[in-house]
Amino acid sequence: MIELSVSKLNKRFGGLHVLKDVSFDIKGPELIGLIGPNGAGKTTLTNVLDGAIKPNSGTVYLNNQRIDQLEPFQVAKAGLGRTFQVTRSFRRMSVLENLYVPALALGTEHSKAEIHEKSMEVLEFLTMEHLRNEYAQALSGGQQKLLELGRLLMLNPQVIILDEPFAGVHPSLMKIIYSYIERVNDQGTAIILISHQMDSIFSLCHRLLVLNYGDMIADGPPEEIKRDPAVIEAYLGIDEDEEDEKEGQA
Ligand SMILES: Nc1ncnc2c1ncn2[C@@H]1O[C@H](COP(=O)(O)OP(=O)(O)OP(=O)(O)O)[C@@H](O)[C@H]1O
Ligand SMILES: [Mg+2]
Known part of the structure; x- marks a missing residue:
């Protein structure tokens, strides 16, 4: 059972x-969707959860293991991974080599042949086998996002945080990324999805967290969040249905 506990x-x-x-x-x-205005602290929270920066106070436990003082490679080994708002692949390495890196860098007990096999499985899952020998820098923005997702999947994570996976992605690839997020979740991985694409957030997520300049102002199902006056004021703006109703009454 996956259990992530973030406290104060x-x-x-x-x-x-x-x-x-x-x-x-x-x-x-x-x-889970993590939403909030620009500068709300979403990426900073991601950086704290993955060990890239240390909090001033508070704790994070993943399955009863304290992870808030660990380094990112240790957090990844513990089962939590993240993608970056601006993708960070090894640009002059092939797609396949990019996938080898996490497994090799973490010194897992798997042999090179096993790591290769797993990489091919991940590429097949993402229907990217045909791109395996391309330099990462030759990929489109959307393909780079998929490569980052693939890099995470190499370590069989329990929790992944996707920092704006749809940003800068061609609309035709957005639906594909959307479907992979669903499939990865169906396979048993907990996902925190950060996005300003409200349509995707509302249709994919069963629970939303709303961060507003450092304060977690709401945590609940999308239907509830949509109607929360504090969330509407901080981020979502005027509810269009409500406006239509008002106009109808006028
Ligand atoms: N390393 C840093 N040093 C100083 N200030 C920082 C640092 N990282 C982030 N900030 C500040 O922290 C605040 C939160 O930034 P953050 O990137 O976490 O927001 P965000 O919710 O991810 O925004 P966006 O939706 O635009 O990606 C911003 O005011 C930002 O300028
Ligand atoms: Mg951000």
Whole structure:
């Protein structure tokens, strides 16, 4: 059973208090949206969860193992991985070599042949076998996002955080990325999806977390979040249905 427990995280950059007592739990393979305005702290929260930056206070436990003081490679080994808002592949290495890296770098007990086999499985899953010998830098924006997802899948993660997987992606690839997110989740991985694409967030996620300049102002099902006055004011803006109703009454 996957269990991520985030408790009272604070992060300050000098005088800027970017995460304020942020707490939430994930139990099981949930698909959760993390939304909020630009600068709300979503990427900072991701950086804290994956070990890239250390919180000033608070704790993160993954399956009863404390991970908030670990380095990113240790967090990845513990079962939590993330993609980057601006993709970070090894541009001058092939797609296949990019997939080898996490397994080799973490010094897993798997042989090179096993790592190759797993990489081919991941490429097949993402229907990217035909791209295996391409340099990563030759891929489109959307394909780079898929490669990052593939890199995560190499380690059989329990929780993954996808930081804006649809940003800068051609609309034709967006649907494909969307379907892979669903499939990865169906296979038992918990997912935190960060996106400003509200259509995708509302249709994919069964639960939303709303961060507003460091404060977690809401945590609940999308239908509830859509109607939450604090969320509407902070991020979603005027509810269009409500506006239509008002216009109808006028
Ligand atoms: N390393 C850093 N040093 C100083 N300030 C930082 C650092 N990283 C982030 N910030 C600040 O923290 C705040 C939150 O930024 P963050 O990138 O986490 O927001 P976000 O919710 O991911 O926004 P977006 O939707 O635009 O991606 C911003 O004011 C940002 O300028
Ligand atoms: Mg961000």
